[in-house]
Amino acid sequence: MNGSFMSLSADSTFTNLTEPDQIRTFHEVTSKIRCICIPSITIKSCSFNNCTVSAKLKLFIENRIQKGETADVIVDKMVHGFGEEALSDPIIQKFVEAGNTGMANSVVFGFGENILATPDSTWINLSLALAGFLGIILIYLYMKRKHPGSLKRTQASENSVKQVEDSFQKYLSEIQEKQK
Structure with a gap:
């Protein structure tokens, strides 16, 4: 009691x-x-x-x-x-x-x-959206810090692909020249 x-x-x-x-x-x-x-x-x-x-x-x-x-x-x-x-x-x-x-x-x-007293979900929804946005930013910053060269590697691999394509185009143009 x-x-x-x-x-x-x-x-x-x-x-x-x-x-x-x-x-x-x-x-x-x-x-x-x-x-x-x-x-x-x-x-x-x-x-x-x-x-x-x-x-x-x-x-x-x-x-x-x-x-x-x-x-x-x-x-x-x-x-x-x-x-x-x-x-x-x-x-x-x-x-x-x-x-x-x-x-x-x-x-x-x-x-x-x-x-009837019902909780106002506006603040709950805004808080969840803010937490999600903050989480995405933190993941991005973590990945950027953890793998700083990943962006450079991506650019380097794009450059090497471009070089291969250029070489291939040059080779094709040489073949076309010889066929003329």
Whole structure:
């Protein structure tokens, strides 16, 4: 039990939940959902000071967990909607009272797939391309250092081939001269 407490307390976001299983579920859900104000981070990493909408959604998520919903169910409902019964939740009622019907409607009818936190692969792809390019350059430099005469040998062999061709052409021209 002591080890699980350590792993639960190591997570970064605050929750009012006290049961270890509920806290674990909260962290699982909040790590799969995007922050409303800063979509490039998860709602789990979103600060209460910077984004009141996400802070309220975290409280809504806590309420759903206390009702017994699992992480997968909550995440699925964030995408597809919690239905009209979500309007009875005090957090959603505050959205409606404050005139934020767009947020209330998103909770009722779903945010769609865009609410899911997905890693941005742009930096991964750029990093891989840069690593590949750097690898090619390093291989070229290594080969150049390891075999410095290989370029000269190639040029020398091209010259000898040219000499052979010239000699052959000269020989052919001599034969043609004799036949005349």
